[in-house]
Amino acid sequence: MGAEAKPDFRCFECGDLFEVEYPGWSQRKGNDRPNAGALKWLWRERRCSSEALDHSGVWRFRELLPILDSFGNAVTLREGNTPLYHLPRASKALGIDQLFAKHQGMNPTGSFKDTGMTAAMSVARERGFEWVACASTGNTSAAMAAYAARAGLRSLVLIPEGKIAWGKLAQAMDYGAVTCQLKTDFDGCLKLLIQVVKEAHIYLLNSVNPYRLEGQKTPAFEIAEALDWNVPDHLIVPGGNLANSSALGKGFRELRELGLVARVPRISVIQAEGANPLVRSMATSHGATLVPVEAHTRATAIRIGNPASWRKAARVIQETGGWCLDVTEAEIAIAKAELGTEGLGCEPASAVTLAGLKKLRAQGAVDPKETVVLLLTGHTLKDADYTIDFHRGTLLTDEETAGRETEIRGLRRDAQTVEATVGAVLAAMKERAG
């Protein structure tokens, strides 16, 4: 990336987004390449170090993150190093032995945003900004507010009124952000914020900021590392503003360019049916043009109709041979409850990945021998209302559940009120067992 031409990170000439490039990495051959074995050893060793920077699952890969003049400016909450869980139940149901979930909800503020935020907030601090800002469906604002507080910076959050999960709003408040709820949707919030940052000296921390993507590429390194540097065949990612799919594609591409892995995985993007502009774009123009939609989904994190990074995401899908498809509200709710039965809690926006995989498997697009990784983006406690509504049977309409009533009933676990006696409790257990 050259000089930051505009505060909204768009090119003066073509209006497209910037991307951080490291000239020369792709051309490196033979002895010119970094010593792959030494790097892999160093990155693993750092996990045992007592240095804060080494404990971070982002900064322990800092050789591939040359974005700061001094790593002393890094703002870290020990993000990353999230677990890669095997999914025994879903594996069995889908006939895919090697099925895993990379749970990015296990980050300090409960979502994948922390990996990008540590990177971009560090840049903000190094450049001496006093204010940072973002528009958000909730998770970006939670992460930004936390990292700004750690860095000693002021933060401004613009969120769509009444359309984000309470857990996320609570985080922004707790970490001291100036939080404005606007009577518009996410797309409207982002549009307004772009105007604000052109008027005032504020560092924009939405994922249009290319340094966010630098941090968000690191789960690709962790996934490769966890699989002993054999990349999975297929990575499935939810799609909202479409930065994450772009970032992970970049991460795997850089590993391959530097000779650390032999190939890149297929990367597929799943959207909610009511917020599926990329699915439409891929189907109608192979990702050449995108027509914004008015977005509707209960998976509020991905309720986005005019995604900023759609060109980058379309390129990643095309270059890796991935798919782009959408899933219904019922499919999302069922997949989330199924992940729950594996002991894994996630946000509805994360569950689109399992719902998408089920569809791809039914279409014969995924081979049982493939190694598949689902990227779970947020923690279940972010949006407890959604989960409770599902289990109480008040989440979905009759129209949405039509034909799937039995399946849904089998997954629902409402909390019951019972008498405070041993007999009543034992009877409740018996009823469930039976």
Ligand code: F0G
């Ligand atoms: N999953 C969760 C839990 C999210 O919060 C988001 C985006 C996504 C998936 C989609 O990722 O935008 O990179 O395609 N949340 C943003 C926010 C928009 O403001 O928190 P994406």
